[in-house]
Amino acid sequence: MKILSGKIALVTGGSRGIGKTISKTLAEAGATVIVNYANNSNHANETVAAIQEAGGKAFAIQADITNEVMVKELIQDSEEQCGGTIDILVNNATGPQPELSIEDSTWKDYLDQLDFFVKAPLLLTKAVLSGMKQKQEGRIINIGSEVIQLGNSNFSSYVTAKSSQLGMTRSWASELGPYGITVNLINPGFVPVERHAGIDPSGYAETVPLRRVGVPQDIASAVLFLSSSESSFISGQSLSVNGGNTFGI
Numbered sequence: 001m002k003i004l005s006g007k008i009a010l011v012t013g014g015s016r017g018i019g020k021t022i023s024k025t026l027a028e029a030g031a032t033v034i035v036n037y038a039n040n041s042n043h044a045n046e047t048v049a050a051i052q053e054a055g056g057k058a059f060a061i062q063a064d065i066t067n068e069v070m071v072k073e074l075i076q077d078s079e080e081q082c083g084g085t086i087d088i089l090v091n092n093a094t095g096p097q098p099e100l101s102i103e104d105s106t107w108k109d110y111l112d113q114l115d116f117f118v119k120a121p122l123l124l125t126k127a128v129l130s131g132m133k134q135k136q137e138g139r140i141i142n143i144g145s146e147v148i149q150l151g152n153s154n155f156s157s158y159v160t161a162k163s164s165q166l167g168m169t170r171s172w173a174s175e176l177g178p179y180g181i182t183v184n185l186i187n188p189g190f191v192p193v194e195r196h197a198g199i200d201p202s203g204y205a206e207t208v209p210l211r212r213v214g215v216p217q218d219i220a221s222a223v224l225f226l227s228s229s230e231s232s233f234i235s236g237q238s239l240s241v242n243g244g245n246t247f248g249i
């Protein structure tokens with residue numbers, strides 16, 4: 001029996017980048033995976049096909065996770081397709097991350113990032129909570145970033161929204177612990193994915209104690225551990241997965 005057999009996982013932005021590897025890894029471990037995406041059905045269908053070819057179970061469902069109505073529909077559709085409620089929620093999706101000086105940033109730029117990293121996890125968590133509370137078990141995993149410890153000039157809107165996830169994670173962990181629901185934050189370092197094509201990561205890698213950039217599997221393996229019963233006494237934690245570039249706060 002696989003470690004996530006019988007579990008249902010929803011991975012937001014699960015169609016490409018880090019989310020794609022998270023989706024495949026949870027499916028390999030036996031979970032039925034909802035691969036959420038917003039715009040590109042080809043990537044989502046490719047990810048689902050790869051999971052099915054490997055003997056796993058997955059469905060692609062389109063939804064803008066910053067939209068309250070669509071989030072409700074996403075959860076309803078997921079539960080109908082899978083025949084049960086969500087056990088594992090991975091808040092992974094990201095929209096554009098604009099490079100802007102403070103002078104060029106507007107409040108709207110900050111709100112756009114908060115929409116992805118605070119509003120969307122809130123809407124999704126609210127929508128899955130009753131099922132998790134009934135089961136007295138659940139896993140909520142927020143994907144943050146090492147920039148909450150390092151800062152990043154010209155990306156302050158992104159860093160501010162990612163930083164909010166730390167207090168949010170700890171408060172949710174505190175509130176949901178009595179229901180057997182764990183909430184944790186994973187902070188990746190630089191993990192080149194499709195959208196980074198053409199960027200030379202070697203300069204960044206030299207600054208990392210383990211002297212390499214991340215690969216999506218580094219993050220997916222941490223998600224797998226935090227999804228499993230092996231981590232049942234770990235909640236409210238901030239885990240840096242970045243080759244020792246920073247230490248957790």
Ligand SMILES: NC(=O)c1ccc[n+]([C@@H]2O[C@H](COP(=O)([O-])OP(=O)(O)OC[C@H]3O[C@@H](n4cnc5c(N)ncnc54)[C@H](OP(=O)(O)O)[C@@H]3O)[C@@H](O)[C@H]2O)c1
Pocket residue numbers: 012013014015016017018019036037038039040041043063064065066091092093094095143144145146187188189190191192193194195
């Ligand atoms: N890669 C890194 O170096 C790195 C470093 C630190 C932290 N992170 C964090 O890791 C997570 C994944 O990053 P990534 O680089 O793998 O991202 P990515 O490759 O850009 O993928 C983004 C995913 O989010 C989906 N998406 C975009 N807008 C959406 C919306 N409104 N509703 C639902 N889904 C939406 C995309 O679907 P469509 O293609 O259909 O639009 C896609 O599946 C993010 O939270 C990011 O901040 C990444």
